[in-house]
Amino acid sequence: MAFFLRRPIFAAVCSLAILIAGLIAIPTLPVAQYPAIAPPVVTVTATYIGASPQAVETSVTTPLEQAINGVEGIRYISSQSAQGVSTITVTFALDRNLDIAAADVQNVVQSALGQLPAVVQQTGISVGKNSGSFVMALALQSDRSNYDAQFLGNYAELNIVNDLKRVPGVSDVIIFGQRRYAMRVWLNPIKLASQNLATSDVLNALQEQNVQVAAGRIGDAPEGPDQPYTMTVNAKGQLSDPSQFANIIVRADPNGGFTKLGDVARIELGAEDYSSYVRFDGSDNVVGLGVIQLPTANALSVSNGVLARLNELQKQFPPGVKYDVAFNSTTFVNASMTEVIKTLIEAIILVILVIWLFLQDGRATLIPSAVIPISLIGAFFVMAMFGFSINTITLFGLTLATGLVVDDAIVIIENIARYGQEHNMRGVEGAGAAMHEVRGAVVASSLVLLSVFVPVSFFPGTTGQVYKQFALTIAASITISLFVALTLTPSLSAILLRHSPDATTGFFGWFNRRFEAFRGWYRGLLPGLFRARWVVLVLFVLALLWTGALFRSTPTGFIPQEDQGYFICLVQAPEGTSLAGERKAALKAEQIFLHQPGVSDVFDVGGFSFVGNGPNRGVMFVLLKPWDERKSFDTSIIGILYGPNGVQGKLSSQIPEAQI
Numbered sequence: 001m002a003f004f005l006r007r008p009i010f011a012a013v014c015s016l017a018i019l020i021a022g023l024i025a026i027p028t029l030p031v032a033q034y035p036a037i038a039p040p041v042v043t044v045t046a047t048y049i050g051a052s053p054q055a056v057e058t059s060v061t062t063p064l065e066q067a068i069n070g071v072e073g074i075r076y077i078s079s080q081s082a083q084g085v086s087t088i089t090v091t092f093a094l095d096r097n098l099d100i101a102a103a104d105v106q107n108v109v110q111s112a113l114g115q116l117p118a119v120v121q122q123t124g125i126s127v128g129k130n131s132g133s134f135v136m137a138l139a140l141q142s143d144r145s146n147y148d149a150q151f152l153g154n155y156a157e158l159n160i161v162n163d164l165k166r167v168p169g170v171s172d173v174i175i176f177g178q179r180r181y182a183m184r185v186w187l188n189p190i191k192l193a194s195q196n197l198a199t200s201d202v203l204n205a206l207q208e209q210n211v212q213v214a215a216g217r218i219g220d221a222p223e224g225p226d227q228p229y230t231m232t233v234n235a236k237g238q239l240s241d242p243s244q245f246a247n248i249i250v251r252a253d254p255n256g257g258f259t260k261l262g263d264v265a266r267i268e269l270g271a272e273d274y275s276s277y278v279r280f281d282g283s284d285n286v287v288g289l290g291v292i293q294l295p296t297a298n299a300l301s302v303s304n305g306v307l308a309r310l311n312e313l314q315k316q317f318p319p320g321v322k323y324d325v326a327f328n329s330t331t332f333v334n335a336s337m338t339e340v341i342k343t344l345i346e347a348i349i350l351v352i353l354v355i356w357l358f359l360q361d362g363r364a365t366l367i368p369s370a371v372i373p374i375s376l377i378g379a380f381f382v383m384a385m386f387g388f389s390i391n392t393i394t395l396f397g398l399t400l401a402t403g404l405v406v407d408d409a410i411v412i413i414e415n416i417a418r419y420g421q422e423h424n425m426r427g428v429e430g431a432g433a434a435m436h437e438v439r440g441a442v443v444a445s446s447l448v449l450l451s452v453f454v455p456v457s458f459f460p461g462t463t464g465q466v467y468k469q470f471a472l473t474i475a476a477s478i479t480i481s482l483f484v485a486l487t488l489t490p491s492l493s494a495i496l497l498r499h500s501p502d503a504t505t506g507f508f509g510w511f512n513r514r515f516e517a518f519r520g521w522y523r524g525l526l527p528g529l530f531r532a533r534w535v536v537l538v539l540f541v542l543a544l545l546w547t548g549a550l551f552r553s554t555p556t557g558f559i560p561q562e563d564q565g566y567f568i569c570l571v572q573a574p575e576g577t578s579l580a581g582e583r584k585a586a587l588k589a590e591q592i593f594l595h596q597p598g599v600s601d602v603f604d605v606g607g608f609s610f611v612g613n614g615p616n617r618g619v620m621f622v623l624l625k626p627w628d629e630r631k632s633f634d635t636s637i638i639g640i641l642y643g644p645n646g647v648q649g650k651l652s653s654q655i656p657e658a659q660i
Contacts, residue, residue, distance in 0.1 A: 005428050005435075008491035015374050015488045018480060022377035025384035031298045032391045033333045034559065037465045039075065040098040041130035042105045044068065044088040046116070047123045053575065053614075057081035059117055064088055064125075067112035071104045082614030084275075094465060102129045135302050137176075137327040137603060137621060138289040138310070139280040144320040149278065150179040150271050152321070153287040160289070160313055167305040169297030176288030176605045177278035179271035183245055191264040197250060202261065205250045212237040242267040275579065275615060276607030279590065280326060288326065288605055300337075303330040326603035327621040332564040335627070340395040347402040348372055355406065360508045363496040364417065367489055368409035374488075375405040375481040382476035388469045397473035404449060404474070405481035408442045409489045416493045431494040439486065446482040450475050466559075563637040565627065570609055571618035573658040579615040582606055585658035586618050592650050593622050598635030600625045620660075 004011040046060050061081045065088060068077060073096040080087045092101045106127045113121050140152050140160070156175055164173045187202060215235035219227045239245050246262030253259075261267065280286045293302045310323055351372065356365040376398050380390075388394060412435065419434035456471035458464065504512070529536055569589065573582045586604050593602045601623040609617035624630065624637065633639040641648055651660045 002432055004487040005432050005490055005494060008495060011487040011491045015370075015484050018378040018381070018484075019374050021381040022379065025381040026377075026390075029298075029380065029384055030295075030389040031300050031333070031337065032389045033299075033329070033336060034391050035389060035393055035466055035469045036295060037462050038130075038133075039094050039462075040092040040096050040101050042090045042092070042098075042102045043128045043130060044086075044090065044105065044109060044125060045128070046086045046120050046125045047084060048086065048117060048120050049084050049123070051084055053081045053083060056084065056086045060086040060120055061088065063112055063115040064109060067108045067115075068105055071101070071108055073101065080614070082617075085613050087613060094461070098129050102127060133293060133329075134327075135291045135293045135299055135329055136306065136325060138291070138306075139278070139286050139324045139326040139603060140289060140321065141280055141283055141286040141324065142318075142321045143285075145285070147318060147321060148285055149177055149287055150181070152285065153178045154181055155318070155321070156287055156289060159316070160310075163309055163313060164289070164291065164306055167302065167309055169293050169302040169305065170291060171294045171297075172292045174290040174292065176290060176608060177276050178287065179273060182270060182272035183239075183242065184268050184270035185245065185261070186266040186268070188264055188266070195251070195259050195264060197259065197264060201250055202265070205248050205261065209248045210237070210239050210245070242269060275613075276605065277579070277583065278606075279586070279602075279604040280324065281594070281601050282590065288603065289323075299330050299333055303328060324601075326601060327566060327623060329564075332562075332566075335565075336392050337390075337395070340392055340399065344376075344395060344399045344402065347399050351402055351406060355410065357511065359410075359413070360512075361498075363498060364413055367413055367492045367496060368406040370492070371405055371409045371481050371484050371489065372402060374484050375477045376401065378480040379473055379476040382480075383469070383473060386469075386472060388473070391469070393466060393470045394473045397470045398477065401474045401477035405477050408446060408482055408485035411438055411442055411445075412485055412489050413493055413497070416490065417497055420497065428494045431490045435486075435490050442485060443482065446478055449478050453478075563624075563627070566621060566623045567637060567641070569620040569622060569660050571606075571620065571658055571660050572609075573616040575616060577616035577658075579607055582616050582618050582658065585655050585660070586620065588655050589620060589651060589660050592647050592654065593620070596640050596645075596647060598624050598630045598637075598640050 044064060046064065048056050048060050051059070057079075061079050064086070065077060065079060068074075068088065068090055071090070073092045075091045075093055077091070078089045080089075090101075090105055092098075109125055109127055113125070116125075140156055142148075142152060153175055157178070157180070161173045161175065164170060185202070185206070187199065192198070192202075213235065215233035217230050217232050219230040223230070239248075245267045246260060248261040249258045250261055250264065251259045277284070278286045278288045280288075291302070291306055293299055307325070314323065352365065352369045355368055356362070359365050379398060379401070383390075383394060415438045416431050416434040419437070420430045423430070423433070453471040453475045457468040457475075459467055571582060571586050571589065573585055583606055586606055590602050590604055593599050599622055603621040603623070604618065605620075606618040607613060607615055609619050624640070625635070630636060634643055634645060636643075640646055
């Protein structure tokens with residue numbers, strides 16, 4: 001410690017370096033509501049067009065599950081076999097690398113392709129990493145009938161999606177209710193049978209006559225001696241008009257007759273897939289855009305970047321086309337961060353005021369106050385080293401650490417001031433002698449605090465992932481504060497501290513008299529407590545028992561349930577329900593939600609769900625009005641869901657055909 005006492009500038013530079021490192025780290029840290037606690041998840045999706053759920057499970061899901069089951073580090077596998085779609089979700093251990101896990105799953109899926117139907121092999125199997133979370137959902141809609149959902153979906157795919165994917169921090173953009181343009185061939189089974197044709201005959205004709213081929217060149221080598229030029233032949237192979245498809249020859253008879261595709265089918269330009277739909281506040285001319293962020297991205301920056309890019313693209317939208325934010329998770333994150341930062345600032349101000357109230361010296365107050373920003377901001381550098389994020393848990397840790405980081409500095413300042421008064425030793429000499437007395441106690445007190453928080457970071461499982469950031473953030477602040485207390489604090493004390501008598505007038509004089517009176521009352525109370533020590537002991541035991549009873553009766557939970565300004569409903573109709581049946585149930589639920597006073601918007605996606613896709617499934621994002629407009633119980637999220645006029649009872653009584 002004498003080294004830093006003799007070199008106060010070096011001590012200040014060390015603390016300044018910690019401060020600058022923290023300031024540099026802050027912009028690089030991702031911002032989220034909570035730490036990343038979800039285990040690595042890989043999703044395998046296979047399409048078997050036209051197959052029943054039973055056929056999908058037998059011929060696709062089961063072989064893939066058997067192949068995937070041997071991958072290292074799997075915690076559990078869940079699967080969903082729906083009409084024409086198989087979805088397998090593979091969840092890995094928390095310490096498994098997501099990229100390596102996805103590569104391992106991809107390899108075993110490729111090895112199992114030979115066991116799958118030929119149609120599934122042709123359409124392919126997608127292996128995706130659930131590497132991020134939904135930041136926001138957007139509704140692209142039109143108030144003109146000529147811009148239907150099919151047009152909007154294709155417009156979004158061509159003109160919006162790629163631009164949004166280039167926004168920093170965006171992992172992927174998903175189109176809900178996408179209906180790509182495709183040529184639909186509706187076969188008439190009666191006409192096919194009358195012509196003695198099968199579906200395979202139509203498929204073969206389409207594959208042979210709707211193909212782009214290289215037609216060659218005229219005058220190419222070996223050319224004749226009189227051939228002056230060569231020309232490339234462009235043959236129209238890919239058909240693009242329903243009339244062209246109608247003229248495809250399905251069968252030619254030996255007698256010269258032939259059967260065209262238009263004789264046995266109806267051809268139209270339609271959509272590739274009709275298995276999903278999107279509604280927004282009752283409108284059908286809508287498609288949804290789901291924005292997924294990278295795990296290391298700043299959610300607030302991603303949201304702001306996406307909205308800024310959309311505002312630029314909106315200038316080029318067709319007339320009558322606009323976008324609305326149907327769901328934005330960063331609204332609550334931003335509000336939560338604002339409140340936590342406000343609490344942190346209030347805590348810093350209160351700590352400084354309390355220090356000033358008791359030390360009653362501006363110079364003495366300045367020294368421990370300098371420890372607070374250095375310790376708290378320096379902790380961000382440690383957070384960046386460990387890959388943490390700025391979230392409510394880490395900010396709560398910093399708020400709690402605000403009162404802890406000044407303890408060592410206060411002890412050192414008080415001892416240096418006392419040593420100077422009692423031994424008449426000032427400056428470096430007095431600070432060095434005082435530090436020699438208390439440095440062991442200061443280090444020991446900090447180690448005790450570290451022994452409380454550091455073991456929390458070794459908790460296993462999901463709980464450990466959450467509270468690891470909380471514990472290590474506090475531990476980093478305490479460690480930095482200990483370093484600053486042992487280096488910068490004595491150097492500043494030797495320079496700034498001056499002896500001043502206790503105030504006898506003014507506010508501080510009044511406070512000192514009242515505090516001294518309280519000390520006298522407490523000293524007078526102690527002898528009586530010693531004489532009635534058994535009574536004190538009994539009261540202490542009763543307090544412990546009462547605390548235990550309160551602990552057992554208090555509701556428990558992993559993370560507090562909060563009003564985040566929205567809630568999500570899953571629509572589950574019985575297996576075999578068509579998309580139209582699911583849509584009817586969702587329409588009833590939509591009307592129930594929109595009639596609630598605290599609800600502003602309802603974004604409904606049919607045929608899609610977080611637990612698996614299928615025509616009998618759907619998901620609804622119900623957006624609530626801003627918090628300052630929902631002051632009553634009926635407009636709170638609890639009142640909307642479970643209140644006397646809440647939706648829970650209405651959904652179960654009015655929509656028996658589906659579970660919502």
